[in-house]
Amino acid sequence: MAVQRLVAITSCPTGIAHTYMAAEALSKAAAEAGIAIKVETQGSIGAENRITDEEAAQADAVIIAADTNVAEDRFAGKPIVHASTGDAIRNAAGLIAQAAQLASAAPVPAAGGGAQPAAQGDYLARISAAKEQRKSSQKGPYKHLMSGVSFMIPFVVAGGILIALSFAFGIHAYEQQGTLAAALYRIGAQSAFALFVPILSGYIAYSIADRPGLAPGMIGGLISTQVGAGFLGGIIAGFLAGYLALWLVRTIHLPRTLQGLMPVLIVPLLTSLVVGLVMIYVVGEPIKAVTTDLTTWLKGLTGGSAIVLGLILGLMMAFDMGGPVNKAAYTFAVGLLASNVYTPMAAVMAAGMVPPLGLALATVIAPRKFNAEEKEAGEAAWVLGLSFITEGAIPFAAADPFRVIPSIMTGSAITAAMSMAFGIQLRAPHGGVFVLPIPNVLTDLPLYVLSIVVGTVVTAVVVSTLKRPVAEAEPAGVLAEPAAA
Amino acid sequence: MPDTTVRDLIGPESIVLELAARGRDDAILELARRLEALDAVDDARLVAEAALEREAIGSTNIGFGVAIPHAKSAHVLRAALAFGRRNAGVEWPGEAVADAGASPDAEREVHSVDLIFLITSPEHASDDHLRMLAALARALMHDDFRDALRTSTTADAVMELLTGRLTLAS
Numbered sequence: 001m002a003v004q005r006l007v008a009i010t011s012c013p014t015g016i017a018h019t020y021m022a023a024e025a026l027s028k029a030a031a032e033a034g035i036a037i038k039v040e041t042q043g044s045i046g047a048e049n050r051i052t053d054e055e056a057a058q059a060d061a062v063i064i065a066a067d068t069n070v071a072e073d074r075f076a077g078k079p080i081v082h083a084s085t086g087d088a089i090r091n092a093a094g095l096i097a098q099a100a101q102l103a104s105a106a107p108v109p110a111a112g113g114g115a116q117p118a119a120q121g122d123y124l125a126r127i128s129a130a131k132e133q134r135k136s137s138q139k140g141p142y143k144h145l146m147s148g149v150s151f152m153i154p155f156v157v158a159g160g161i162l163i164a165l166s167f168a169f170g171i172h173a174y175e176q177q178g179t180l181a182a183a184l185y186r187i188g189a190q191s192a193f194a195l196f197v198p199i200l201s202g203y204i205a206y207s208i209a210d211r212p213g214l215a216p217g218m219i220g221g222l223i224s225t226q227v228g229a230g231f232l233g234g235i236i237a238g239f240l241a242g243y244l245a246l247w248l249v250r251t252i253h254l255p256r257t258l259q260g261l262m263p264v265l266i267v268p269l270l271t272s273l274v275v276g277l278v279m280i281y282v283v284g285e286p287i288k289a290v291t292t293d294l295t296t297w298l299k300g301l302t303g304g305s306a307i308v309l310g311l312i313l314g315l316m317m318a319f320d321m322g323g324p325v326n327k328a329a330y331t332f333a334v335g336l337l338a339s340n341v342y343t344p345m346a347a348v349m350a351a352g353m354v355p356p357l358g359l360a361l362a363t364v365i366a367p368r369k370f371n372a373e374e375k376e377a378g379e380a381a382w383v384l385g386l387s388f389i390t391e392g393a394i395p396f397a398a399a400d401p402f403r404v405i406p407s408i409m410t411g412s413a414i415t416a417a418m419s420m421a422f423g424i425q426l427r428a429p430h431g432g433v434f435v436l437p438i439p440n441v442l443t444d445l446p447l448y449v450l451s452i453v454v455g456t457v458v459t460a461v462v463v464s465t466l467k468r469p470v471a472e473a474e475p476a477g478v479l480a481e482p483a484a485a
Numbered sequence: 486m487p488d489t490t491v492r493d494l495i496g497p498e499s500i501v502l503e504l505a506a507r508g509r510d511d512a513i514l515e516l517a518r519r520l521e522a523l524d525a526v527d528d529a530r531l532v533a534e535a536a537l538e539r540e541a542i543g544s545t546n547i548g549f550g551v552a553i554p555h556a557k558s559a560h561v562l563r564a565a566l567a568f569g570r571r572n573a574g575v576e577w578p579g580e581a582v583a584d585a586g587a588s589p590d591a592e593r594e595v596h597s598v599d600l601i602f603l604i605t606s607p608e609h610a611s612d613d614h615l616r617m618l619a620a621l622a623r624a625l626m627h628d629d630f631r632d633a634l635r636t637s638t639t640a641d642a643v644m645e646l647l648t649g650r651l652t653l654a655s
Binding site: 016017020024034042044086089090429 | 539542543545547612618621643
């Protein structure tokens with residue numbers, strides 16, 4: 001594509017200096033990267049170098065470097081990078097690169113963007129732009145937790161599938177020393193699964209405090225598994241280690257000659273000591289009790305209560321399609337894998353697959369209710385749904401949220417409730433249909449497929465009933481605004 | 486409307502090429518005393534306190550060895566600027582910025598500065614003054630400007646540098 005165009009807004013509380021330094025740093029870094037940028041300063045003199053509506057419409061991406069609240073409605077639908085003025089002053093090049101990357105992932109139609117036929121590639125790019133945008137707008141503890149979860153997932157996927165493969169030799173085959181089943185179990189259960197809680201805690205702490213947080217976080221996480229506090233204890237250890245390390249870095253001021261010792265010696269040592277002692281003497285026992293009770297309760301769930309849990313998980317998975325509520329349900333289910341509880345994982349993955357699948361089916365059974373773009377998008381949504389990428393539903397939901405979101409919540413809730421009622425267990429936390437054929441990953445493939453199909457059909461029927469024919473619906477082109485989340 | 490120039494804000498008398506202070510609080514006070522001697526502020530100690538209150542909200546150590554403490558106070562009689570330099574560095578707690586890359590060197594740099602601009606403004610500063618400060622803030626983001634500040638040998642050379650660089654943008 002042509003030279004990228006960025007727009008940026010800088011703003012700080014006093015509006016005397018940081019606003020302008022951030023603006024200058026961004027302009028300079030953009031010039032060095034060969035990218036066109038216009039930076040509006042909102043300082044004590046008022047807004048200067050204002051971004052016009054036309055410029056806002058033509059921008060490929062937006063940077064908001066502000067320590068105050070800046071109105072962003074002008075940039076609806078554009079990829080936005082959020083940062084503080086301090087970030088912009090010290091790491092302007094990084095922000096420019098991030099914005100440029102988002103811009104190239106999300107080709108934005110020209111101003112007034114009419115109904116252009118959306119190629120499938122565009123649609124997929126918009127999904128990934130929407131995901132990136134959500135990631136970059138994540139804030140505070142939620143961002144840190146998600147950072148930990150994203151580092152943890154590969155361990156759970158590899159471990160879960162390898163354990164399942166070891167069971168393919170028979171459920172107790174791994175107990176025979178020296179067999180392949182024993183080796184697979186050792187890789188999956190005793191290595192990958194032994195690491196996943198420490199990795200979760202370690203990277204929560206890393207996200208908060210950078211490098212000095214990593215070691216204490218991982219150590220605290222390992223202790224959590226040793227004392228039986230599981231992933232809940234791991235999350236606590238991660239936040240404790242991260243905020244403590246950050247506080248120490250900011251509080252202890254050593255003579256210059258000794259400052260090099262801070263990140264390698266002083267902060268990790270003190271933080272590990274405190275976090276370790278807290279985990280062992282304070283947090284360990286009560287969280288162990290909570291984890292044990294939760295595990296026992298979930299394992300014993302049958303009938304009505306299983307269905308209720310399924311309904312709740314299903315509603316959460318569909319509600320914001322990959323947003324915080326969805327991720328809360330997902331993290332809950334993945335964390336429980338550490339305690340050998342597998343039914344919520346099955347329910348959550350099925351419920352996450354249903355929204356794109358149901359909408360894809362709806363475009364086929366009720367073509368008059370969808371515009372040409374949405375019908376094209378429907379073809380891609382099949383693949384996204386089968387791959388457990390719930391975000392595939394976002395463009396439909398963004399165009400018509402009050403009809404689409406209740407429909408997908410209904411379908412997902414039914415699917416998850418069925419999966420829970422059947423007691424289906426899933427050992428892999430991701431991968432959609434592609435992990436299902438692996439032996440022992442799933443306990444009951446036919447009933448699982450049935451649950452997904454029922455939810456998909458319900459979603460399609462409900463959304464087709466609620467939606468109005470396309471002629472009286474909103475004009476085409478709304479799809480061009482991804483994730484109005 | 487009378488044009489504000491750099492000379493309305495700063496003169497050779499408020500430029501200190503080798504600060505005595507080794508720490509942040511002392512450095513701010515040292516610069517505030519200069520402004521007091523020039524009748525730009527009526528109480529250096531209270532103005533320094535106002536600047537420290539601002540530091541408590543968020544450090545004005547902006548990295549690159551530069552800090553720009555500022556005070557808005559009733560004890561400021563006119564908008565003014567003082568510049569202090571200390572080649573051996575002044576201890577100045579900064580804020581670690583996420584993703585800035587946490588090498589031990591960077592950690593060390595974060596807490597020490599050698600170029601300090603104390604900015605004082607009365608409760609109601611004129612836009613012209615604010616524009617001048619904005620221009621200074623922008624200039625400080627450029628390596629060549631900072632390097633020139635570091636290598637200037639006289640207060641007059643610093644004045645020349647500032648007047649040459651800080652022109653009022655339209």
